[in-house]
Amino acid sequence: LRSLLNKQDAVGIREVAEELHPATVAEFSEGLDDHEIWHLLDSLSVEQRAEIFPYYPLARQIQLVEDANNSQLGPLLEGMAPDNRDDLLRELDPSFVEAILPLVAKAERHDIRMLLSCPEDSAGSLMTTEYASLPAGISAGEAIARLRTQAPNSESIYYIYILESDRTLVGFISLRDLILANPTSLVADLMQRDIISVKVDESTEQVVQKLARFDFIAIPVVDNQNRLVGIVTHDDVLDTVREEATEDAQMSAAVAPLSEGYLETALITMTWKRGVWLTILFFTAAVTAMVLARTPITHVWLIAFIPLVIASGGNSGNQSATLVITALSMGDCTLADWPRILRRELILGLLLGTLLAIPGFLLALLYAPSPAQALVIPLTILSVVMLGSLVGSILPLLFRSLGLDPALMSNPFVSAIVDVVGIILYMSIAFMMLS
Amino acid sequence: LRSLLNKQDAVGIREVAEELHPATVAEFSEGLDDHEIWHLLDSLSVEQRAEIFPYYPLARQIQLVEDANNSQLGPLLEGMAPDNRDDLLRELDPSFVEAILPLVAKAERHDIRMLLSCPEDSAGSLMTTEYASLPAGISAGEAIARLRTQAPNSESIYYIYILESDRTLVGFISLRDLILANPTSLVADLMQRDIISVKVDESTEQVVQKLARFDFIAIPVVDNQNRLVGIVTHDDVLDTVREEATEDAQMSAAVAPLSEGYLETALITMTWKRGVWLTILFFTAAVTAMVLARTPITHVWLIAFIPLVIASGGNSGNQSATLVITALSMGDCTLADWPRILRRELILGLLLGTLLAIPGFLLALLYAPSPAQALVIPLTILSVVMLGSLVGSILPLLFRSLGLDPALMSNPFVSAIVDVVGIILYMSIAFMMLS
Numbered sequence: 001l002r003s004l005l006n007k008q009d010a011v012g013i014r015e016v017a018e019e020l021h022p023a024t025v026a027e028f029s030e031g032l033d034d035h036e037i038w039h040l041l042d043s044l045s046v047e048q049r050a051e052i053f054p055y056y057p058l059a060r061q062i063q064l065v066e067d068a069n070n071s072q073l074g075p076l077l078e079g080m081a082p083d084n085r086d087d088l089l090r091e092l093d094p095s096f097v098e099a100i101l102p103l104v105a106k107a108e109r110h111d112i113r114m115l116l117s118c119p120e121d122s123a124g125s126l127m128t129t130e131y132a133s134l135p136a137g138i139s140a141g142e143a144i145a146r147l148r149t150q151a152p153n154s155e156s157i158y159y160i161y162i163l164e165s166d167r168t169l170v171g172f173i174s175l176r177d178l179i180l181a182n183p184t185s186l187v188a189d190l191m192q193r194d195i196i197s198v199k200v201d202e203s204t205e206q207v208v209q210k211l212a213r214f215d216f217i218a219i220p221v222v223d224n225q226n227r228l229v230g231i232v233t234h235d236d237v238l239d240t241v242r243e244e245a246t247e248d249a250q251m252s253a254a255v256a257p258l259s260e261g262y263l264e265t266a267l268i269t270m271t272w273k274r275g276v277w278l279t280i281l282f283f284t285a286a287v288t289a290m291v292l293a294r295t296p297i298t299h300v301w302l303i304a305f306i307p308l309v310i311a312s313g314g315n316s317g318n319q320s321a322t323l324v325i326t327a328l329s330m331g332d333c334t335l336a337d338w339p340r341i342l343r344r345e346l347i348l349g350l351l352l353g354t355l356l357a358i359p360g361f362l363l364a365l366l367y368a369p370s371p372a373q374a375l376v377i378p379l380t381i382l383s384v385v386m387l388g389s390l391v392g393s394i395l396p397l398l399f400r401s402l403g404l405d406p407a408l409m410s411n412p413f414v415s416a417i418v419d420v421v422g423i424i425l426y427m428s429i430a431f432m433m434l435s
Numbered sequence: 436l437r438s439l440l441n442k443q444d445a446v447g448i449r450e451v452a453e454e455l456h457p458a459t460v461a462e463f464s465e466g467l468d469d470h471e472i473w474h475l476l477d478s479l480s481v482e483q484r485a486e487i488f489p490y491y492p493l494a495r496q497i498q499l500v501e502d503a504n505n506s507q508l509g510p511l512l513e514g515m516a517p518d519n520r521d522d523l524l525r526e527l528d529p530s531f532v533e534a535i536l537p538l539v540a541k542a543e544r545h546d547i548r549m550l551l552s553c554p555e556d557s558a559g560s561l562m563t564t565e566y567a568s569l570p571a572g573i574s575a576g577e578a579i580a581r582l583r584t585q586a587p588n589s590e591s592i593y594y595i596y597i598l599e600s601d602r603t604l605v606g607f608i609s610l611r612d613l614i615l616a617n618p619t620s621l622v623a624d625l626m627q628r629d630i631i632s633v634k635v636d637e638s639t640e641q642v643v644q645k646l647a648r649f650d651f652i653a654i655p656v657v658d659n660q661n662r663l664v665g666i667v668t669h670d671d672v673l674d675t676v677r678e679e680a681t682e683d684a685q686m687s688a689a690v691a692p693l694s695e696g697y698l699e700t701a702l703i704t705m706t707w708k709r710g711v712w713l714t715i716l717f718f719t720a721a722v723t724a725m726v727l728a729r730t731p732i733t734h735v736w737l738i739a740f741i742p743l744v745i746a747s748g749g750n751s752g753n754q755s756a757t758l759v760i761t762a763l764s765m766g767d768c769t770l771a772d773w774p775r776i777l778r779r780e781l782i783l784g785l786l787l788g789t790l791l792a793i794p795g796f797l798l799a800l801l802y803a804p805s806p807a808q809a810l811v812i813p814l815t816i817l818s819v820v821m822l823g824s825l826v827g828s829i830l831p832l833l834f835r836s837l838g839l840d841p842a843l844m845s846n847p848f849v850s851a852i853v854d855v856v857g858i859i860l861y862m863s864i865a866f867m868m869l870s
Contacts, residue, residue: 020629023649148615157611158593158652175610176592180583194455212677214458215670217593217652234669235650241673242647245680246761252684253757253846254750262762263772267779271786274754278820281750282791285743286798293739293802304728306741307854308720315689315716315847319709322688326681327697337698344702351706356717363721367728385713411688412750419742 005036010043017048026055034067042072050079054087059260061088066096073100083128083236123207124200126240127221127230132160134187136170141183147175156231158217162191167227169195169220197222200229204240209331211237247407248329252322254281254412277412284416288423295427301367302430305377306423308363312356313384313422317414320345320392325406328396338397342390349389353382376430383429384422391417440471445478452483461490469502477507485514489522494695496523501531508535518563518671558642559635561675562656562665567595569622571605576618578608591666593652597626602662604630604655632657635664639675644766646672683764686840687757689716689847712847719851723858730862736802737865740812741858743798747791748819748857752849755780755827760841763831773832777825784824788817811865818864819857826852 004012017025029040037056041049053061053076065073065088077085077100089097118124132150134143147157160178162171171191181190197220198207211219211234218231247257254277258265265273297303324341327333333341357378368374392414396406439447452460464475472491476484488496488511500508500523512520512535524532553559567585569578582592595613597606606626616625632655633642646654646669653666682692689712693700700708732738759776762768768776792813803809827849831841 021627021631021649024629024631144614157614175614179579179592179610179614192456194459196456208677212670212673214456217669234652234673235647238647238669238673238676241676241680242643242765245676245683246765248680249684249687249757249761252687253753255754255758258758261765261767262758263768263775263779267782267786270779270783271790274751274783275787275790278747278750278754278787278791279794282743282747282794285746286794288742288746289739289798292742293736297735297738300732301728303732303738303741304724306738307723307727307745307858308717310742310745311720311723311850311854312713312717315713316709318688319690319713322684323690323693323697326684330677330681330696332696333698340698344698344705347702348705348709351702352710352713355706355710356713359714359717359721363724415746419746423742 002032002036005032005039005043013040013043014045014048017044017052022048022051023055025052030056030060034064037064038068038072041076046075046079049076050081054080054084057260057264058087058091059264062091065092065100070100081128081130082230083126086125118200121204122200123198123202123204123221123232124230126204126207126232126236127200128156128233128236129230131156131218131220131228131231133163133228134160136162136164136186136188136191138187139183140178140181140185140187140190143173143178143187144183147178156218156233159220159231161220161228161231162187163228169197169222169226169228171195172220195220197226198232199224204244205329205331207232208237208241244329248325251405251407252325252411254278281412281416284420288419291420291423291427297427299373299430299434301369302376302426304367305364305380306426308360309377309380309384309426310419310422312360312381313388313418314415315388316349316352316385317388317392317418318411320348320389321396321411321414324393324396328400328406335397335400341393341397345389345393346386349386350382352389353385356385357382373434376433379433380426380429383425384418387421387425388414388418391421437467437471440467440474440478448475448478449480449483452479452487457483457486458490460487465491465495469499472499473503473507476511481510481514484511485516489515489519492695492699493522493526494699497526500527505535516563516565518561521560553635556639557635558633558637558639558656558667559665561639561642561667561671562635563591563668563671564665566591566653566655566663566666568598568663569595571597571599571621571623571626573622574618575613575616575620575622575625578613578622579618582610582613591653591668594655594666596655596663596666597622598663604632604657604661604663606630607655630655632661633667634659639679640764640766642667643672643676648766679764683760683842686842687760687846689713716847716851720854723854726855726858726862732862734808734865734869736804737811737861739802740799740815741861743795744812744815744819744861745854745857747795747816748823748853749850750823751784751787751820752823752827752853753846755783755824756831756846756849759828759831763835763841770832770835776828776832780824780828781821784821785817787824788820791820792817808869811861811868814868815861815864818860819853822856822860823849823853826856 004016029037032040041053044052056064080088132147134146138146143160147160158175159172160175161169162173164170171193172195173187173191177190196210196214196216198210200221200223207219211232216234218233220228221230221232223229250257256273256276258273360381361374361378364374364377365371395414400406439451464472467475476488479487491499515523567582569581573581578595582595593610594607595610596604597608599605606628607630608622608626612625631645631649631651633645635656635658642654646667651669653668655663656665656667658664685692691708691711693708795816796809796813799809799812800806830849834841
């Protein structure tokens with residue numbers, strides 16, 4: 001590729017790029033510098049440029065855009081699919097976005113403004129406004145002829161949406177059914193009227209759940225008057241699910257979600273994203289230390305069990321929080337199930353607490369002066385495991401009911417709360433039973 | 436639906452079912468008992484039955500199959516897509532599977548045996564053997580005519596694979612390109628020759644990464660001679676990603692992955708899946724208790740800092756483990772990057788440890804008899820945070836290199852190891868500095 005570039009062989013470059021998947025071209029050319037990439041892109045057709053560009057990592061796209069001149073940027077922005085362009089514009093400096101807006105054709109500007117005004121985690125932010133649509137009153141043969149002239153892009157041709165003149169969505173037909181149908185049949189008779197759609201302000205989680213449940217390649221997005229405004233395609237849903245799973249995992253481990261890959265994230269950014277949470281958790285742990293420092297521990301054998309008591313509560317709380325968070329995001333339960341969830345967690349806490357109390361008692365017998373005193377340990381374990389189960393299930397439900405992401409801070413929060421309350425419980429039970 | 440069933444109105448039922456998405460029919464009829472569901476299914480065509488059945492929850496499918504007679508089961512198994520049938524057969528009792536194998540036509544039996552012999556997490560286990568294929572030497576118009584007679588199912592018609600007579604994969608063409616092409620053009624000239632495929636024994640993780648990277652609706656699966664054996668479709672990849680994200684989250688919180696939804700899992704199963712890990716972690720915590728019990732703590736003020744020291748190491752370890760696990764599963768890094776990962780984690784551990792050591796020192800000044808003695812705390816914090824970073828990054832890499840799932844036990848393992856070693860570090864540093 002580089003040798004073709006050096007030879008200024010635009011035709012050769014264009015032919016090579018035509019043969020390869022756009023993602024492959026992007027991958028091969030990632031090693032080139034910005035100047036060389038623009039040289040490569042300039043050798044290609046506008047369509048090719050717009051197809052290849054979104055496959056560069058986002059950070060690289062930003063860098064390339066900021067280095068480009070207006071004659072390079074205009075055609076690129078116009079050619080890019082609205083959802084890809086939206087991803088890019090979101091990450092650019094707002095003043096830079098304002099400056100390049102005139103570059104984009106008037107019709108496109110409307111799309112951008114609409115997408116940018118959708119909240120980050122709504123169906124509207126995921127959708128593309130490129131879709132294939134037809135009226136109901138034509139034949140299957142006519143429909144195929146019209147699709148040939150519309151020539152929609154590859155991700156949106158497989159479902160064709162049937163609209164009334166005011167864009168009200170009345171049905172859809174798959175390209176498969178259109179091909180297999182008798183060319184003289186009317187679209188109105190062939191189309192599916194049982195439409196599964198999402199509202200533009202529904203959450204991405206609901207989009208994912210519906211698309212996954214119905215195995216669709218794309219799902220239509222409608223406004224409150226049931227007018228079609230866009231579609232969300234399978235590939236964007238897959239990307240969203242993968243990104244959200246990663247973000248949830250990072251949040252549950254007390255890391256502020258990374259916007260780039262692990263190895264691409266600068267060490268200073270990483271230090272900040274981990275450090276801010278470590279510091280917050282440090283101060284909650286400091287509360288535990290201050291509580292312990294103020295408690296005169298008259299029975300020295302109790303000290304050895306401090307980490308064990310804390311770990312039991314934390315582990316149980318972590319389990320409950322993760323189970324409730326994953327169940328909410330998979331759609332296995334909703335906020336309305338809270339009485340059932342709490343009842344289950346109460347029973348589980350009791351069962352698991354009893355399970356751990358038994359080896360806890362045996363271990364305590366080794367170090368306590370008497371079996372009666374050793375009872376402090378199993379009683380504390382039972383209490384902290386139940387505490388963990390309850391706090392771990394209540395916090396994600398509480399976050400969800402406040403409209404926050406349940407994964408946001410639940411696990412670190414759960415550990416911190418269970419640590420402090422667990423120590424207080426331990427010291428209180430010991431005080432009551434030993435004095 | 437129930438009233439139609441009671442009226443024995445088979446035609447009415449068939450019409451209602453035709454109007455609705457199979458998933459909707461399954462959802463509506465989930466409340467019926469097994470007898471009523473079979474009555475409903477028997478009223479429908481074989482195709483409808485086979486389409487609706489896979490949308491019942493797997494546990495329900497098993498129950499229904501075990502209640503069915505052979506004349507109900509035969510057509511159902513023959514009609515089901517190979518991947519759905521495979522999911523079901525995997526969960527059934529092996530002796531039951533042997534008993535019903537004669538029911539399935541001879542040609543189908545071969546598919547089943549092949550799929551069942553693929554490891555659970557390989558491309559082969561995800562693939563379906565239903566795909567559309569054509570030879571290269573025909574025209575686009577002829578290709579569409581042949582597709583009409585093949586009438587492949589909806590998930591597999593959108594990419595057509597071009598095969599030589601020995602099934603060697605030489606190219607593919609999307610239905611879109613076939614429709615848009617001049618009907619007289621040769622398939623050989625239209626098809627893409629730059630094929631992205633997966634080998635039958637590649638991991639599902641690699642399938643997910645390739646399909647997500649190239650935004651495909653389906654990806655072909657080939658054997659070692661590059662002969663097409665099946666395809667993996669976007670919907671199965673989406674299901675896999677969601678299931679694996681849930682399993683990873685549950686494993687990282689020390690819960691053995693649930694095979695059903697949170698609310699569907701019996702309390703006794705849940706107790707087992709949580710209890711087994713809580714017990715294992717309890718015994719590692721017991722080691723910490725025994726270490727502490729054997730260490731004479733001559734300086735009482737050190738006791739208050741035990742939970743804080745442990746929490747700092749555990750939190751840092753949890754962060755590193757989760758970052759490395761998510762990076763591996765997103766394809767952001769591979770095993771070969773281990774020197775870079777360890778170097779990064781070493782530096783991060785140093786930075787983060789220093790960050791926490793400062794407030795740690797200030798807090799220790801409040802309780803330690805002298806500033807020199809207070810230094811034990813920041814030094815310990817620095818050591819355990821670095822320990823956490825290193826153990827947290829090494830364990831997932833080690834698990835991966837042993838061919839195990841990095842998410843398998845890393846987080847609970849990390850905490851357990853960091854707890855024990857952290858306490859030993861704390862006591863050793865205190866002993867060296869204070870005696």
